[in-house]
Amino acid sequence: MEKGKLYLIPTSLSGMPLVDVYPENILTIIREIKTFVVETPKIGRSFLKGLYKDVKIFDLKFYTLNENIRQISPIIYDLKSGHDIGVISDAGAPGIGDMGTDLVFEAQRNEINVIPIVGPSAIMLAIMASGLSGQSFAFNGYLPKEQEARVKKIKQLEEASHKLNQAQVFIETPYRAQYVYEDIIKSCKDNTYLSLSVDLTDEKGFSKTKRAGEWKKENVDISKRQVVFIIQK
Amino acid sequence: MEKGKLYLIPTSLSGMPLVDVYPENILTIIREIKTFVVETPKIGRSFLKGLYKDVKIFDLKFYTLNENIRQISPIIYDLKSGHDIGVISDAGAPGIGDMGTDLVFEAQRNEINVIPIVGPSAIMLAIMASGLSGQSFAFNGYLPKEQEARVKKIKQLEEASHKLNQAQVFIETPYRAQYVYEDIIKSCKDNTYLSLSVDLTDEKGFSKTKRAGEWKKENVDISKRQVVFIIQK
Numbered sequence: 001m002e003k004g005k006l007y008l009i010p011t012s013l014s015g016m017p018l019v020d021v022y023p024e025n026i027l028t029i030i031r032e033i034k035t036f037v038v039e040t041p042k043i044g045r046s047f048l049k050g051l052y053k054d055v056k057i058f059d060l061k062f063y064t065l066n067e068n069i070r071q072i073s074p075i076i077y078d079l080k081s082g083h084d085i086g087v088i089s090d091a092g093a094p095g096i097g098d099m100g101t102d103l104v105f106e107a108q109r110n111e112i113n114v115i116p117i118v119g120p121s122a123i124m125l126a127i128m129a130s131g132l133s134g135q136s137f138a139f140n141g142y143l144p145k146e147q148e149a150r151v152k153k154i155k156q157l158e159e160a161s162h163k164l165n166q167a168q169v170f171i172e173t174p175y176r177a178q179y180v181y182e183d184i185i186k187s188c189k190d191n192t193y194l195s196l197s198v199d200l201t202d203e204k205g206f207s208k209t210k211r212a213g214e215w216k217k218e219n220v221d222i223s224k225r226q227v228v229f230i231i232q233k
Numbered sequence: 234m235e236k237g238k239l240y241l242i243p244t245s246l247s248g249m250p251l252v253d254v255y256p257e258n259i260l261t262i263i264r265e266i267k268t269f270v271v272e273t274p275k276i277g278r279s280f281l282k283g284l285y286k287d288v289k290i291f292d293l294k295f296y297t298l299n300e301n302i303r304q305i306s307p308i309i310y311d312l313k314s315g316h317d318i319g320v321i322s323d324a325g326a327p328g329i330g331d332m333g334t335d336l337v338f339e340a341q342r343n344e345i346n347v348i349p350i351v352g353p354s355a356i357m358l359a360i361m362a363s364g365l366s367g368q369s370f371a372f373n374g375y376l377p378k379e380q381e382a383r384v385k386k387i388k389q390l391e392e393a394s395h396k397l398n399q400a401q402v403f404i405e406t407p408y409r410a411q412y413v414y415e416d417i418i419k420s421c422k423d424n425t426y427l428s429l430s431v432d433l434t435d436e437k438g439f440s441k442t443k444r445a446g447e448w449k450k451e452n453v454d455i456s457k458r459q460v461v462f463i464i465q466k
Binding site: 008019020021022023024025093094095096097098100101102103104105106107108109113114115116118119120121123124125126127128129130131132133134135136137138139140141166195200201206207208209210 | 362
């Protein structure tokens with residue numbers, strides 16, 4: 001029996017309808033998948049509802065995979081039994097800074113065909129737009145939640161960017177974005193570059209790169225917005 | 234006068250027609266741009282020919298920007314004069330591992346609105362599909378061309394992946410891909426993971442992650458193929 005394939009499906013970044021995110025050939029592939037792995041069932045279902053006019057959500061099979069629920073074995077079993085499965089995170093690309101990685105790793109260990117679908121990646125868009133080093137960069141996920149540890153980490157990343165000539169990328173949840181921004185401009189040297197990519201792909205989004213000393217002169221409010229930060233000394 | 238916008242337009246990875254790469258709303262944006270920055274004029278023009286039925290390539294204005302030609306000032310001047318400009322690399326996403334970064338940096342310094350368009354990034358797809366650390370990874374561009382320096386670099390990256398718990402990503406030109414692969418499986422420890430993402434988005438493409446010791450038992454021929462390598466100890 002032929003094994004199923006594991007499709008990694010990036011979601012839109014700002015609630016854009018699916019038809020504005022994917023070309024027709026990709027939509028056709030997604031429409032043929034009947035089993036999905038989602039992070040939050042409600043968000044996953046809502047993402048799929050725009051898929052085709054008469055989509056019957058209750059005919060689809062869902063697995064949940066998140067911080068609390070990590071049942072990877074039955075998913076691998078389904079794949080080995082010949083079922084194609086699509087993975088949808090709450091935001092962004094499965095396997096980048098989210099829960100999808102462990103599932104993909106197990107799929108690889110079981111010689112399942114893993115197919116990443118082209119879609120929005122806020123991280124990649126932020127690096128492109130920053131003008132900072134696209135030849136050498138490191139993605140560091142989230143910074144520590146506790147302020148003292150976070151400031152220490154910011155200083156470490158600033159030094160690493162200088163030593164390795166490597167742009168340092170990190171993300172933050174919207175409700176902490178403003179605090180992280182303020183920690184950066186307070187902790188970094190004035191001539192260190194900071195790129196803010198805010199709500200990319202949304203009409204109100206922007207991507208700007210300035211020195212920390214220049215940012216200090218501006219009145220920046222990015223609270224509750226989706227931000228990718230990049231620093232480079 | 235309102236400044237023009239700088240659009241960063243990723244190309245398809247395997248010569249797919251433009252209409253299979255972009256949703257309709259993005260195609261509409263690209264069709265309205267009349268000035269383009271290309272890496273190799275022939276490749277850039279060929280990419281744009283599929284854009285719309287009656288595209289008149291000779292009505293479009295082209296700037297060339299590559300290793301030999303680096304005239305950024307007239308492009309910035311055009312942007313400041315209100316012209317929208319699209320950047321198209323020979324392959325992949327402008328600003329990621331290519332010549333676009335310097336132009337984007339200057340645009341940022343001149344407060345031009347930089348708009349990264351969602352499109353294929355072989356690097357991001359490879360990280361997604363690898364199952365290796367999507368929470369912490371570094372992109373290192375190309376390795377040294379000379380074998381001794383390359384082997385040394387591979388060992389450094391293997392150690393860095395262990396020390397920082399960070400997946401190490403790099404790329405190579407197709408004609409050197411097989412040599413780099415052989416250097417990796419010879420130099421790395423048997424239990425170090427190596428992910429090969431080969432000709433992604435092409436029908437004959439694949440993405441596989443195995444331990445170096447497992448790869449050694451296979452007969453791998455990736456010569457003249459587009460490969461993204463990821464190692465993690």
